[in-house]
Amino acid sequence: xxxxxxxxxxxxxxxxxxxxxxxxxxxxxxxxxxxxxxxxxxxxxxxxxxxxxxxxxxxxxxxxxxxxxxxxxxxxxxxxxxxxxxxxxxxxxxxxxxxxxxxxxxxxxxxxxxxxxxxxxxxxxxxxxxxxxxxxxxxxxxxxxxxxxxxxxxxxxxxxxxxxxxxxxxxxxxxx
Numbered sequence: 001x002x003x004x005x006x007x008x009x010x011x012x013x014x015x016x017x018x019x020x021x022x023x024x025x026x027x028x029x030x031x032x033x034x035x036x037x038x039x040x041x042x043x044x045x046x047x048x049x050x051x052x053x054x055x056x057x058x059x060x061x062x063x064x065x066x067x068x069x070x071x072x073x074x075x076x077x078x079x080x081x082x083x084x085x086x087x088x089x090x091x092x093x094x095x096x097x098x099x100x101x102x103x104x105x106x107x108x109x110x111x112x113x114x115x116x117x118x119x120x121x122x123x124x125x126x127x128x129x130x131x132x133x134x135x136x137x138x139x140x141x142x143x144x145x146x147x148x149x150x151x152x153x154x155x156x157x158x159x160x161x162x163x164x165x166x167x168x169x170x171x172x173x174x175x176x
Contacts, residue, residue, distance in 0.1 A: 025167050031081050039078075039080040
């Protein structure tokens with residue numbers, strides 16, 4: 001089973017790289033605008049994707065530079081940049097935040113499961129949008145009528161985070 005999981009996760013990561021590479025780079029550049037200026041970077045992470053913010057803030061070796069802890073009470077300023085992580089672009093709190101940032105002319109990025117489309121309001125509001133391409137579970141459960149388990153929202157979002165961070169760190173090194 002672990003080989004199947006590794007193969008399917010690798011396939012998911014490859015799909016992200018093939019389809020989202022430009023958006024990942026644009027997102028890193030967007031976040032770097034705050035870092036080289038006077039702004040802060042915030043990750044607004046919802047549900048289990050809150051683990052990404054914890055990891056980014058507390059990483060022993062490489063915390064995300066200029067990242068400040070986000071809460072719904074934080075006053076986002078014009079120079080700040082926000083990266084929203086949500087399993088779904090339909091997540092009510094994430095969508096509410098996206099609308100607020102859009103109305104306040106604060107550029108932000110989104111990482112969510114669905115592909116960008118005309119019907120995806122979140123992708124239309126965001127300055128950059130990255131799909132994790134997670135549609136459901138990966139591995140059929142052996143004892144339950146083929147129900148799929150291991151829904152890799154966190155795996156995919158963490159992969160996207162690391163890809164963004166690689167470009168972001170490179171940009172900041174060039175600016176320093």
